[in-house]
Amino acid sequence: MLAALFADLMDLGGLLLVIPLMLPVVGLLLALLVRGRTLGRFALALLLLGLAAAAVIAAAVATGDQALHYQLGGWAPPLGVALKADGLSAVMLLTTAVVLLGVGIYAQRGFQVPAGLPETRRSLAFWTLLCGIWGGINTVFLGQDLFTLFVALELLTFSAVPLVALDGRSETLAAALRYLLFALLGSVLYLLGAVLFYGTYGTLDIALLADLIAGADTLPPAVPVAAALMTVGLLAKTTLFPLHLWLPPAHAGAPPAASAVLSALVVKGSFFLILRIWFDLMPALLTLTAAQVLGALGAAAILFGNLVALRQTRLKLLIAYSTLAQIGYLFLIFPLAAGSSSVALTAGALQVVAHACAKAAMFMAAGLIAASLGHDQIRELRGSGRTLPLTVLAFGLGGLSLIGLPPSGGYLVKTLISAAAVDTGQWWLYLVVQAGGLLTAAYLFFVLSQAVPGPRQPTPPHERPRLAQQLIVLALALCALLLGLLPLSAVDLLEIGRPAAADSGAVSALLADAWTLDKLWASLWPVLIVAALVLAVRYRQQRKPPRPEGTSATLSPGRALDQLDHLLRQWPVAGLLLLVLVAALVQTMLVGG
Amino acid sequence: MTSALVVDAALVLLVLGLALWITAARAAYGAAVGFVAYGLLLTLVWVRLAAVDVAMTEAALGSGLTGLLLLGAAARLAPYEADEHRRRPGTVLRVLVGVLCAAIAAGLAAVVLLLPDPAPSQALAVAAHLPATGLGNPVTGVLMAYRAVDTLLESVVLVPALIGVWSLSTEMGWGGRPGFLTPCRSGSALPLLARVLPPFGILVGIHLVWAGADDPGGKFQGAAVLAAMWILVMVAGLREPPPVSDRLMRFLLVVGPLCFIGIGAAGIRLAGAFLAYPEAYAKPLILAIEAGLTISVTAVLGLLLAGPPVPEPQYQRQSRRRS
Incomplete structure (x- = not known):
């Protein structure tokens, strides 16, 4: 039946x-x-x-x-x-x-x-x-249809913004307002681009537009301008570095479930539209310098996001900055797509799936830990591993996918991006991916080294999580971790409905190659070294009394990083960056075309 | 020809001048009043561009309800304004912002001038298929038939927006009445106006919806007029806004989109596609949807202006203070 x-x-x-x-x-x-x-x-x-x-x-x-x-x-x-x-x-x-x-x-x-x-x-x-x-x-x-997609984005934004302010405190309201205004700025840019497409071609349908654009000998100048406006508008909603002014305050006060949805899904909606524009609407863009601009921003996001994550004292903000870094991986695929668009697209899609599962699990795990301890200060997580073993385990497993260890989805992403970077001679991307993984490993192991040791909490937990909550968090983390074990045919699903790629089979070949012993070992040993280093540092810290706050040198690199982050999240700076990005993309699209 | 040119030039100068005035205005309340006038001028611009439907929307929503919202916000922010003025940026920064804004405006103008002339358009195709929908107004044809899904989703977007406003209340206030519109002082002329105007306003609103099928007009414009009448009655203190937990009001909020989806789903069986209408009944079905949407949009617009709910004692206090 x-x-x-x-x-x-x-x-x-x-x-x-x-x-x-x-x-x-x-x-x-x-x-x-x-x-x-x-x-x-x-x-x-x-x-x-x-x-x-x-x-x-x-x-x-x-x-x-x-x-x-x-x-x-x-x-x-x-x-x-x-x-x-x-x-x-x-x-x-x-x-x-x-x-x-x-x-x-x-x-x-x-x-x-x-x-x-x-x-x-x-x-x-x-x-x-x-x-x-x-x-x-x-x-x-x-x-x-570009306009239907605009309405969809509005539905997404108007539903996401109040979630940030669900706790109803004045700082969450301020964070929500920040998010609303910046996201609406993004909407306006997107809509402007859609209007230019309609004004040029008289249609908003992606397939029809793609045919018209591909068939033209020379593009009308309004078209690259429209593509640049839409891309930057969507970047503002995706919070690609340096357009992340709303992300940290939004996550600082949002309920864990809301943070999970925002980080795992909402920012991916606008990213998906960037994919549609660059891969379906105007595939010619991928061969231009403009793709390098997106790639460079992605690389900067990985390094910057991970470094700032290392500086966080609150678990929730650490995860938020880790999102900033993980979004960076999504944009590495644009400069790689000129070599093989199917490898790049598969890597992007896998990253969306793996990060969605892993990050949702980690935010919710952090929520359970915070509810149980009554706070989420990383340095005071001692004993939570005994009180909430399943939850800390889920946090760690989700983190393994972010690092890119086998057999996680993150491992496949790193394998594909690294291979494509080497193939197209873009070594700097390869280095960024490796460095990003190690930095992620550093903060993950730091958190775990704080949470795992220590006795069961002597004081009763503030709020004892339900078993169902712990299990569902673990299940999502396992989804991310075991994604790499899916049969190759599941990855082939991503190709269905796309124009047959000249290099069909490239993805399967790369993924089949990923499971040789030396590849696995090559991905593992640097992480093990980082783990050992973190443990060593932690051991030293325990023996040394902690430095009092505020006495460290004022010009330390860490402070400088915090100040740069603070500066980038000012309204005038973010607004100027938005304009500069539009100009840079228009410039690179016009010159390249 | 020349007289039209003179009118247009005067209109453009007025719009630009008023825009400058609003930007330069010191008090937020004054700027909001200027904004309402600016919206009415823009309405005239749209009429001159022969876009009567857009003109009506601009007048009702862009100028009318948005203006009301801004006026309310300006009145509430007035106590903090002096403080804000003291913290305003220096001259250099303001000049810089002005230059950047001018550059953006110039860039936008350049891009619009880049577009092909005459602009490619679907107007002919819209007109060619209009008889199948039984409608006479091509704009309504686009909104209710060809691109019905956009209209449906737009009417749905209003619901999260309203919930966003409601969620600004305190947990204690939940279930109470919206507290943004407090009744006017007794002895003002508003209660009289609120008794005299609504019968006409309601008639105009319903007429806009009904006429929208064949002539300029439609549910959004009609609903804005109806919502304005409701707000007038609430501000005059003749009726209290309903509590957010009111069952009937909740039903009215969603009846339009639900009716739209229901008729759209029936279209799968009756007309072969979701959101399609069987040709013989196209017009009555579209009118039914428009009627439902008018109710829901009126309710949402009115409640958006009425603001987040406040606890009942606070509501009573506010009302008493004014009367």
Whole structure:
């Protein structure tokens, strides 16, 4: 009977895409009518349905070996609006469903309505906004029309911003306002670009635009300007270094579940649109110097984000800066795509999936640790490994994926990027990837070296986490860690619906090569050395009384880094950087073309 | 021809002059008043560009409701304004900002001039398929048929926006009434206006929605007029805003988008695609959706202006202080 149901579902074809588009939206609307006390379970049921729908779509794309298309209202573009799910979209839908289900299970406790109340502000806001984010990001993955995608981005942003201020303190409100204003600036730039595309070609459909752009001998100057405006607008929403002014304060005060969603999913929505613009709309961009600009920003993000993460004293902010670094990896693929676009795209998609699972797990693990200790100061984590063994384990396993150790998804990403960097002679990218991994290892082991030793806490924990919460965090971390063990055919899914690459099989060859013993060892030994160094430093610190605050030299490199970070997050500086980036991208696109 | 040119030139000068004035205005309240006037001038500009639908939207939403929101915010921020003035940046920085803004404006103008002329357009295709929808207004055709999904998602985006405003309340205030609009002082002319104006305003609002099928107008413009009437009644103190937990109000908030999705889903069976309409019933179905959306958009706009809920004692105190 199940087989018959499955066959029926497959027959629906493109109509299937309406489910991930509308299910979250219906959920968002009905959530206002559902009784407050059952809201959490209602959302959970919806998320389960959503996971099933995403799985069916992935299966339909995989078995049909082609992208699913749908024309809304039966109107063909350019008049109407089309939806499409290629392998990439299907994988993203599935990742989103998995991560959101994890967050949904985790948040059952924190956002339930206490006995005696019909409804609370936190509960209603969290569950409705979670549906809003889900609907926005699903539309981003499916939409093929630049304006529909704009509306999707707005749904995503307007749902994400209030989550930052859910705790209702004045500093969280300020952080949310910061996020809102900067994200809206990004929206305006994106919309301006979309207007220029429409003004030039009279259509907003990505496939039609791609044909028109590819068919033209010379591009009208408005086109590179539009691409640059849209890219920079989306960078502001993705928080690529140096446009990260809202990221640290937002995470500092957001509830852990909200941080998990923001870091794992929301910033990936705008990144996905950058992928669509550079790989689908104007693949010619990838051969220009502009791709190097994005790559350089990505490399800077990896080094800067990881170094600043090392300086953090709060666990949550450490994870937030680690997100800044991990977003950097996503942009390394642009300068590499000129060599092999399928290798670059696979690396980018794997990084999105691996980071989404790992980072959601780590933020939620940090949330459980903070709830249990009553704080999240890294230097005072002693004993949490005994009190919350599963949670600390999940944090560590998620971290292994961020470092890029086998068999994690992060390992595949590093393997692909390193190989592509060597192939295209861009050694500096190879070095950045290796350095980034080691810096990540340094702060991960530092956190673990604080959390693991020590006796069980003598004082009872502030709040004892539920087993379900600990298990779901561990499950998400395992998803990231075991991603590398997926069969190669799963990676092939990413290629479905894309124009056949000249170097098909390059990805499979590289990935098959990743499992030789010397490769595994080569990825392991530097990390082991870093681990040993961290332990040695920690041992010395324990024997030495800690230096009092504020007595260290004022011009230490660490201080300088903090001050640079502070400077970059000032409004005038961030605004100027936005303008400079637009100018730089326009310049490199016009000259290169 | 020349007289039209004179009018246009005067309009452009007025718009630019007013924009400069708003930028230079010292008090936020004055700037907000200027902004409302600026919106009305822009409405005229849109009329001159023969975009009557855009003009109506600008007048109702861009100038009217946004202006009201800004006026309210300016009034609330007034106590902190002197402090803010003392901390304003130095002349050099302000000149620099001005130069940069001018450069951006010049860059935008250059890009717009780069676009091909005549602009490529879907207007012919829009007109060619309009009979299938039973509509006469091509703008409504785009919004309700060809690009229905955008309209649907836009009406949905309003809900998280409202929840964002509501979430600014304290946990204690949840379930209370929105406290942003406090009734005016007794003895003012507002209560009289709020008794006389709404019957006409409601008629105009409904007419805009009804006429939108064939002539300029539509649900967003109509809903803005209706919301303005509701706000007038609330500010005049004739009716209190409903508590955020009010079941009926919650239903009104979502009935429009839900009805849109329901009819869209029925289209899968009846017309072969999600958000498609069977040709024979296209117009009545579109009107039904528009009616639903008008209700929901009116409710959302009114509640957005009414602000986050406050605890009942605080609400009572605020009301008493004014009356």
